[in-house]
Amino acid sequence: MASKAHEHLLDWLRDAHGMEQQAEQMLKAQAGRLENYPELKARIEQHIEETQHQADLVEGCISKLGGSPSGVKDTGGKMMAMMQGMGGMFTTDEVLKGGIASYAFEHFEMASYRSLIGAAEYAGEPEIKQTCEAILKQEEAMAKWLEDNLPETTMKYLQRDETEGATAKR
């Protein structure tokens, strides 16, 4: 357990735990603002539940390695800087920018889990690898949904914006 690879794996799992907490906040803010896009809102609400469960799963992996999710290991605060930047994006009162930011964030999460899968394999931790693969599938499904939904949401936005009395932005 004292190998360098295990240390990195533990650090990166802590990063992932912080990432899921950030994701939950952002998704809640986003869902809370949406008024005229019920399908998007429902899908985000589903993903909030998934995200909460993912945070628990990652916490389990951290415990398995003898650590605690006491804080993101984040040399120089670079990861937090990025996530705050992304978080700032989610405060936008605009459905399309929010959707684009969500899509980017999902891929940030997906790349993180893919890297974790490689690290778990390298460190000889098949259970952690499996957990990360399961989480990755949920992130991929959410990203796919957002991708499929974006052109339609864009059209709806432009239609609503041309309609007297309709709010397009949220």
Place this chain on the structure above:
Amino acid sequence: MASKAHEHLLDWLRDAHGMEQQAEQMLKAQAGRLENYPELKARIEQHIEETQHQADLVEGCISKLGGSPSGVKDTGGKMMAMMQGMGGMFTTDEVLKGGIASYAFEHFEMASYRSLIGAAEYAGEPEIKQTCEAILKQEEAMAKWLEDNLPETTMKYLQRDETEGATAKR
């Protein structure tokens, strides 16, 4: 040209132009730091050239609509906040976090162009739609490369980190 859809299309093209300029800066910083990952560095350098050409193409679309890429239309600075957050991420002296950030940023760009494609179709601008589709293909190819390369880069990072005298981070 005075339709609301055209106004949005023009605003979003300006956003895309700012996004490509930001991308170029981030990619250059990232490529400049890499020492031990020559394939990643070469692919990033290729994408810097693509990015410069994409900025020109977007500028052409803006001109076609009678505008100028005078600045990102960015109500409340939310888009800049996100891009700066992402930019902060790219200053990390660490190949994996940089790769994850690049991957997320590529998908931010991809979602932006997909939304633009929808908007160009809605506004009846087939040439702009076609240009955005061509750019989207390049972004997708870069994202795919990063995705395929990430597990290997993770392994290499962990191997180098265990090797006496080898630098893993860059």
